[in-house]
Each structure stands twice: as structure tokens, then as C-alpha cells.
Amino acid sequence: MSIDEIKKELASILNAVKTRIEMEKGFGIDTLTLSKPVTECSSRSAKSSTKNKPIEHSTTGKHPGDQTSVTGKGERIQILEALQNEMLVCHKCLLGKTRTHLVFGSGNPEAHLMFVGEAPGRDEDLQGEPFVGRAGQLLTKIIEAIGLKRSDVYIANVLKCRPPGNRNPLPEEIVLCMPYLLKQIEIIQPKVLCALGTFAAQTLLNTKAPVGTLRGRFHDYNGIPMMVTFHPAYLLRNPNDKAKVWEDMKKVRDFLGELSGKDSKR
Template sequence: MGVDGETIASLRRYLEELKETGVDEIPRAAASREEQPVPPPEAVAPASVPASSAPVAEPQAATAGETLDDIRRDLGECVRCQLGKQRTNLVFGVGNPRARLVFIGEAPGRDEDLKGEPFVGEAGQLLTKIIQAMGFARDEVYICNVLKCRPPGNRNPHHDEIVQCAPFMLRQVRAIGPEAVVALGTFAAQTLLATKEPISALRGRFHDYHGIPLMPTFHPAFLVRYPERKREVWDDMKQVMALLGKKMPTKKG
């Protein structure tokens, strides 16, 4: 019996959720009645390439004093990869061009593709709450994604898409010059840090990203499904707040 597209998409989402917690394989005890093991993510999406085996080229030499507007103009109505031919809107990024803190996710989802702005769906609303709890307004920070166009069905980005798009993201970070970066979720963290380490092993401490302290943490979409993991994200954000000299919010009552 063949497997329909909806079942495959559900399996992909389930495996991505497992990856967020650092689970890289499914124990045999979790196999189906026919004792067929669940395929690893690489088997589900063979065109996806792990960050560590998909090195991102350095961006074209950025001119001194390059601004976000300069980068957006350079990006143009991008069709450098297949995603440019399928998107509704290119999602560049929003926020303060001189932000002290930058949040970077994986890629736009359906809501973001429709609106042309990153993190505007349910996960985006949770991210906004996290930002506000840290003592910032959403427009005080900068928010973007590694990719600027939505992959079909929210699949993992492909190697050629990363190579074409990630350099623009790095140029954005350099143009802003933040004091800290937060990588949201497995894909963003692994891509920015060029590693295959699971997010569960990466989070909880700072890493170096081109001379900028980077804190990996769980993606807000993961927290929507597993709200009990919010405490771990808040622990990560408290370290970011301390780095930025932000006072911890006082409890009311």
C-alpha cells in the first residue's frame, strides 16, 4: 500500500519535533506492528543536507557602512533558487536596523509567506511575548530567517537554497552589528554554527558567530506543541539578558 502525501508530511513534522529535543533516531521499540523502523529525517527528505555538510559561502564583499536597505535592494525580486518562483512574498526581516539583539529562525511559514513578515503566526505571537518578557518591544529587536522564501510544505531547506540565501542573512547581521544573536530551532542553530549537534546539546550556552555571542534555543513553534519546555527557553533568554545588562522583570503581587 502506498503512503499518501498527508501521511508523509505528518511524519516529517513529527521527526522535526523529535529533532528539536535532540532525538536523532527512533528506538526499535517504537517501530510499527510490522517492525519496520521509522526512517530517519535524511530518508524522509533526501534532498535536505545537514548544515555541517553544506558549507555556506561567504557573502559577496559587503561595502563598509552597508545598510539593510542596501542589502534588500541587492536581493531584489530574488529567483536565485527555485523558492523564488514559488513564494507569495519574499520575507526579508523586520525591526530595528541598529538592534542590540537579533533573532534568526529557519524560514518563513504559510502566514509569513502571505504577509511578507517573519514570525507573524502562532509561533510569532509567542516569540513576541518572549521578547516583551525580556524587556524589549518587538520593534526594538531585529527578526529574520536564514531563508527569505517559504519552502513548499514547510520542508527542510535544501543545500542550494542555503548557499544562495544564507549569505544575505549574514550581511544583515553585519549591517546591524548586534551585541547578541538568538538562533531559533535546530535548523537555524546548526546552519549558523555549521554543526550537526542537536539543539538540546547546543542550547544553554553562548557560541561564537563571527565574533558575536550566539545563543541557540528551541523554536517558538516547538514551544506551541510542548509548552513545558518554555522554562528552558527562558533560562536561555536570561543569559542573553544578563549579557545585555537587562534587569530581570520583577514579579507582581
């Protein structure tokens, strides 16, 4: 390797370190950890693996990719649009009467990482997009801190319409709305799910266990590894727990990195 090539390589490494420090600072983390970032390209082409990752609540024996026969991006977009059109006229629960906009979900229909939150808040209800308020801005930082862009992932909520006053979702609302989320997961076929907060975690895992005991490890959702972590809105109220979320998200980042590494050896 020539001197110029070494200089170039060093500059590239320093730049990567600088970017990571900036991301971690932006996310509110003081310590620096280094590992291979997940690139957009590698996260797209990853193959599934659960090696060295404890997966809990496995009940179906299914594996990622088993869920549906949907394959192409165009086909996924079409099916998602059809589902959105169906939901736009949904009044199965009373939230259909009080919403300003239905918040369907957004992101890459071929995302390998899909986030599931609780329900739209005021900003989301006004804009018809998930996670666009302060909590959404923090989620964007979290996504960028693991080396991805918002447009790389898919984001949806358990409920598609805002509960008035941002009250907690009611059990009957969750029961009525859940089929839509399940269909979204089936269409997108993420390699990894990330449940944000109590309602997403408890609903997808069918448990009453508190999020504090569920977070920090991968569970199994119909064969898809699912990380549980705190909701960004909770983090805004409890910034001291950002470090815990950062620990959780590093596991997601490393998992995706491991998948892309395995894929590159094929």
C-alpha cells in the same frame, strides 16, 4: 528620603514585579525570578563583553563591532533597503518561484539583539513579515518577557522564501540564501545573536549537533556571542520546554543588562 518618596519607590517596585509576573505568566512560566530589566535605552547603548560567559566555537578572533564600517542608523537603513531590493528579484533557488512574498526581515537596524529563525511559514509568506503567525506571537512574548519590545530587536530567517508546505530547508537552498543573512548581520552589527531552532543554530555554527545540545549557552559567531534556543514553533508543539527557553532568554537578558551596566560606568 521622605515618606512620599518611599511610597513612590515602593509603588514603582511593586509595579515592576507585577509586570514581570504578568510577562512570565504570558510566556507560560510559573516561577518568578527577579533581576534588573533591560531597558530600551540601556540595550541601545551597551558595550560588548563576554565576561563570565563561556563562548564556544571561536574561530576568527574577531569581536563585536569588527564586522563592518557601517555606523549610522541612516546608513544602515539605506544599505538594508538596497539589499532588500536585490533580494526582491532573487530567483537563485526554486523557492523564488513559489513564494507569495519575500520575507526580508524586520526590526531595529541598530538592534543589539538579533534573532535568526528558519524560514517563513504560511502567514509570513502572505504578509511578507517574519514571525507574524502563532509562533511569531510567542516570540513577541519571549521578547517582552526579557523587558524589550519587538521594535527594539531585529528578526530575520535563514531562508527568505517559504519552502512549500513548510518543509525543512534543503541544504542547497541554505547555501544559496545564506549570503543575505550574513550581510544582514554585518550591517546590523548586533551585540548578541539568538539562533531559534535547529536550522539557524546548525547553519550559523556550521555543525550537525542537535539543538538540544547546543541550547542554553553562548557560542561564538564571528566574535558575536550567540545564544541557541528552541524555535517558538517547536514550543507550540512542546510547551513543556518553555521553561528551558525561559532559562536561555534570561541569560540573554542578563548579558544585555551586564553590557548596559558596564556602559553606564564609563
